[in-house]
Amino acid sequence: MIPVYVIALAIAGSSFLWFRQTSEDIYSILAAGTALFSLVLGFASAPWPVQVGIVLALTVLERLYIEQQRRRGLLSR
Numbered sequence: 001m002i003p004v005y006v007i008a009l010a011i012a013g014s015s016f017l018w019f020r021q022t023s024e025d026i027y028s029i030l031a032a033g034t035a036l037f038s039l040v041l042g043f044a045s046a047p048w049p050v051q052v053g054i055v056l057a058l059t060v061l062e063r064l065y066i067e068q069q070r071r072r073g074l075l076s077r
Contacts, residue, residue: 005050008042011035 015035022028043054069075 005042005046008038008045012038012042 012035015031015038019028019031019035022031043051046054066075
C-alpha cells in the first residue's frame with residue numbers, strides 16, 4: 001500500500017504543474033491552494049528522513065537558483 005505522504009506529495013506536484021500551465025484565474029487559484037495544502041499535509045505526515053531529504057533538496061535548488069540569477073546579473077552580492 002502506498003503511504004499517504006507519497007500520495008499527498010504527488011498531488012502537490014501535479015497541482016503545481018497544473019497551476020503553471022493554466023491561464024484561467026479560478027483554476028490557477030484552486031491549483032495553487034491544493035498544491036500548498038497537499039505539500040503541507042505530505043510534509044507533516046512524512047517520516048523524518050524524508051523530511052530531511054525534502055529540506056536538503058529545497059536548499060540545493062535554492063542555491064542553484066540564486067547562483068543562476070547572479071550569473072544573469074539580476075542579483076547582487
